[in-house]
Amino acid sequence: xxxxxxxxxxxxxxxxxxxxxxxxxxxxxxxxxxxxxxxxxxxxxxxxxxxxxxxxxxxxxxxxxxxxxxxxxxxxxxxxxxxxxxxxxxxxxxxxxxxxxxxxxxxxxxxxxxxxxxxxxxxxxxxxxxxxxxxxxxxxxxxxxxxxxxxxxxxxxxxxxxxxxxxxxxxxxxxxxxxxxxxxxxxxxxxxxxxxxxxxxxxxxxxxxxxxxxxxxxxxxxxxxxxxxxxxxxxxxxxxxxxxxxxxxxxxxxxxxxxxxxxxxxxxxxxxxxxxxxxxxxxxxxxxxxxxxxxxxxxxxxxxxxxxxxxxxxxxxxxxxxxxxxxxxxxxxxxxxxxx
Amino acid sequence: xxxxxxxxxxxxxxxxxxxxxxxxxxxxxxxxxxxxxxxxxxxxxxxxxxxxxxxxxxxxxxxxxxxxxxxxxxxxxxxxxxxxxxxxxxxxxxxxxxxxxxxxxxxxxxxxxxxxxxxxxxxxxxxxxxxxxxxxxxxxxxxxxxxxxxxxxxxxxxxxxxxxxxxxxxxxxxxxxxxxxxxxxxxxxxxxxxxxxxxxxxxxxxxxxxxxxxxxxxxxxxxxxxxxxxxxxxxxxxxxxxxxxxxxxxxxxxxxxxxxxxxxxxxxxxxxxxxxxxxxxxxxxxxxxxxxxxxxxxxxxxxxxxxxxxxxxxxxxxxxxxxxxxxxxxxxxxxxxxxx
DNA sequence: GTGCTGAGGTCATACGTATGACTCCCGCCA
DNA sequence: TGGCGGGAGTCATACGTATGACCTCAGCAC
Numbered sequence: 001x002x003x004x005x006x007x008x009x010x011x012x013x014x015x016x017x018x019x020x021x022x023x024x025x026x027x028x029x030x031x032x033x034x035x036x037x038x039x040x041x042x043x044x045x046x047x048x049x050x051x052x053x054x055x056x057x058x059x060x061x062x063x064x065x066x067x068x069x070x071x072x073x074x075x076x077x078x079x080x081x082x083x084x085x086x087x088x089x090x091x092x093x094x095x096x097x098x099x100x101x102x103x104x105x106x107x108x109x110x111x112x113x114x115x116x117x118x119x120x121x122x123x124x125x126x127x128x129x130x131x132x133x134x135x136x137x138x139x140x141x142x143x144x145x146x147x148x149x150x151x152x153x154x155x156x157x158x159x160x161x162x163x164x165x166x167x168x169x170x171x172x173x174x175x176x177x178x179x180x181x182x183x184x185x186x187x188x189x190x191x192x193x194x195x196x197x198x199x200x201x202x203x204x205x206x207x208x209x210x211x212x213x214x215x216x217x218x219x220x221x222x223x224x225x226x227x228x229x230x231x232x233x234x235x236x237x238x239x240x241x242x243x244x245x246x247x248x249x250x251x252x253x254x255x256x257x258x259x260x261x262x263x264x265x266x267x268x269x270x271x272x273x274x275x276x277x278x279x280x281x282x283x284x285x286x287x288x289x290x291x292x293x294x295x296x297x298x299x300x301x302x303x304x305x306x307x308x309x310x311x312x313x314x315x316x317x318x319x320x321x322x323x324x325x326x327x328x329x330x331x332x333x334x335x336x337x338x339x340x
Numbered sequence: 341x342x343x344x345x346x347x348x349x350x351x352x353x354x355x356x357x358x359x360x361x362x363x364x365x366x367x368x369x370x371x372x373x374x375x376x377x378x379x380x381x382x383x384x385x386x387x388x389x390x391x392x393x394x395x396x397x398x399x400x401x402x403x404x405x406x407x408x409x410x411x412x413x414x415x416x417x418x419x420x421x422x423x424x425x426x427x428x429x430x431x432x433x434x435x436x437x438x439x440x441x442x443x444x445x446x447x448x449x450x451x452x453x454x455x456x457x458x459x460x461x462x463x464x465x466x467x468x469x470x471x472x473x474x475x476x477x478x479x480x481x482x483x484x485x486x487x488x489x490x491x492x493x494x495x496x497x498x499x500x501x502x503x504x505x506x507x508x509x510x511x512x513x514x515x516x517x518x519x520x521x522x523x524x525x526x527x528x529x530x531x532x533x534x535x536x537x538x539x540x541x542x543x544x545x546x547x548x549x550x551x552x553x554x555x556x557x558x559x560x561x562x563x564x565x566x567x568x569x570x571x572x573x574x575x576x577x578x579x580x581x582x583x584x585x586x587x588x589x590x591x592x593x594x595x596x597x598x599x600x601x602x603x604x605x606x607x608x609x610x611x612x613x614x615x616x617x618x619x620x621x622x623x624x625x626x627x628x629x630x631x632x633x634x635x636x637x638x639x640x641x642x643x644x645x646x647x648x649x650x651x652x653x654x655x656x657x658x659x660x661x662x663x664x665x666x667x668x669x670x671x672x673x674x675x676x677x678x679x680x
Numbered sequence: 681g682t683g684c685t686g687a688g689g690t691c692a693t694a695c696g697t698a699t700g701a702c703t704c705c706c707g708c709c710a
Numbered sequence: 711t712g713g714c715g716g717g718a719g720t721c722a723t724a725c726g727t728a729t730g731a732c733c734t735c736a737g738c739a740c
Contacts, residue, residue, distance in 0.1 A: 025697095029719090039719075040718060061405040065725050066698050093447060105445055366690075401727095402727045405725090407695085
């Protein structure tokens with residue numbers, strides 16, 4: 001005797017309804033918590049029991065189709081192996097989970113588009129993007145065709161361009177750092193900047209120069225934010241005839257590379273040359289001496305960015321632009337310049 | 341004169357059909373590349389033109405609902421700030437994108453469940469999970485109720501337990517490392533192990549001990565895989581009365597902590613004590629001297645894991661278990677033991 | 681002329697949910 | 711007794727897609 005259609009797959013709201021002896025609509029009302037004057041407490045109880053008994057979970061695709069929202073957002077970052085963006089993701093994912101949103105990560109590796117396929121599976125309601133690798137329009141375009149008009153919040157991007165932003169106050173951080181370095185007595189500064197010049201790096205440099213006071217930049221170079229990039233550029237800078245007494249880097253990993261350059265040149269840190277980083281990535285405390293740097297609240301950056309994006313989705317308003325203050329961390333890599 | 345219902349939202353396949361002068365079914369057939377003898381080339385052309393003209397993109401929710409598959413998988417890892425798991429994600433995301441799948445990351449922070457809400461938005465077809473933080477069953481359970489029977493592939497997990505696995509050959513790596521260290525002449529070994537004892541760490545330790553030969557472990561401790569954890573444990577190990585000549589760590593970051601302990605005790609690396617790490621995370625080359633370690637192919641691990649999972653989804657078979665070989669990287673942190 | 685075949689499409693329906701419109705019934709007031 | 715309000719649910723439909731079942735011809739053999 002062939003049993004007629006064993007339900008097999010996951011239970012649906014219809015199954016729950018049958019089990020509870022009510023209609024599918026009622027189940028839906030109960031689950032949406034919209035039964036204020038429409039369903040009796042006893043019935044609510046019955047539905048809840050049925051849900052538990054069957055282990056029912058709503059079908060997200062159906063819900064999305066009905067509501068026109070996927071409850072998923074995309075996080076666009078340069079490659080995720082950087083501890084900074086890992087932390088950004090952590091904060092963002094935390095907030096998203098609390099508000100019942102999923103996060104799909106979209107790593108833009110040097111501008112390579114991961115989903116050239118127009119039938120990409122990414123069904124998303126909005127985009128949270130770091131500008132480290134791109135301008136706002138590029139970000140949206142890179143998320144695939146048809147996404148140009150998605151709600152967007154940018155991280156570490158120039159404010160006032162029509163897109164809500166959540167930023168680290170890199171200008172304040174750099175100013176504080178500059179004042180500290182100058183206060184130590186340094187006057188001849190070498191500057192190692194990021195090779196990719198997104199807004200956050202331009203802002204760092206402008207703030208640094210504005211706060212130099214009696215000191216001046218006597219040598220300057222750009223390099224990728226890598227160990228080897230930092231090492232090679234620092235080799236040149238430290239050998240500069242202008243004899244800088246401090247090397248101010250845009251990034252901790254660059255600074256770690258600078259340590260290697262200093263060692264290769266027989267210069268001690270900080271006795272012969274001071275070195276500073278930026279970001280307080282985990283490298284900062286791994287190196288010896290530990291690195292003087294500016295802590296950027298990466299986790300909070302992700303969290304506040306996600307909050308703004310979800311607010312934007314819910315209310316149409318992301319709220320005012322956010323600026324998160326960093327913190328100068330003085331450690332062992334800085335000292336007054338050697339006399340003479 | 342009120343215009344009757346401006347289409348407003350994104351175009352649907354129905355709009356494309358109207359534009360091309362065909363039925364919605366035909367559009368669907370063309371887009372699914374299933375028109376071998378059912379649609380004329382001219383019509384196909386017309387549909388394609390309409391798609392391009394309207395900028396049509398299929399609605400993923402509707403497609404998922406119809407097909408019963410979301411084209412999204414979940415990647416479960418301990419917190420993503422680790423460079424290792426960042427790399428795993430990179431490999432996994434790459435493969436997923438190529439096969440038109442989305443990836444949502446689920447970080448299990450110390451067992452904290454990010455989506456306790458049974459209405460979680462995660463609509464996924466399968467799970468790719470690292471075992472670093474949990475056993476297979478726990479992984480599925482932690483992905484939320486109702487997910488217990490999802491297709492699953494585990495990374496760095498014990499094979500032969502009914503779940504397909506993709507592993508680094510940590511045993512081979514540790515054996516090679518042990519032979520190298522013993523070959524240098526070391527006989528008294530200190531061993532710094534991971535505090536959380538998942539399979540991969542048990543495997544490392546077993547392989548190490550089996551390959552010790554004439555050497556022996558004279559001091560041993562466990563610590564979390566952090567800088568401070570490594571430093572504190574190493575302080576004790578290096579001060580051991582048994583005077584170990586080499587410290588073999590389960591992790592690069594631990595090893596970086598051990599450097600700090602050695603320095604605090606006035607011991608030079610490698611002249612007074614050799615140190616080895618495991619993983620070849622980016623810390624390995626940041627420290628000075630650079631760390632002798634075993635490279636684990638994290639990107640490839642993610643990529644092969646994702647390949648296995650998608651094969652499992654497509655064909656019902658994940659293929660045979662995969663084992664990826666590592667590589668011993670001899671750098672500056674190891675030397676023969678000081679004579680005497 | 682009839683029947684058949686196959687190419688080229690269309691029709692109708694189902695996936696599972698959410699919700700506006702509707703029904704039914706009970707109690708109560710005039 | 712008629713009517714009415716509101717509490718408790720149900721009905722029907724739409725979201726956008728994919729697909730099995732149908733439909734319509736033109737061409738051709740008999």
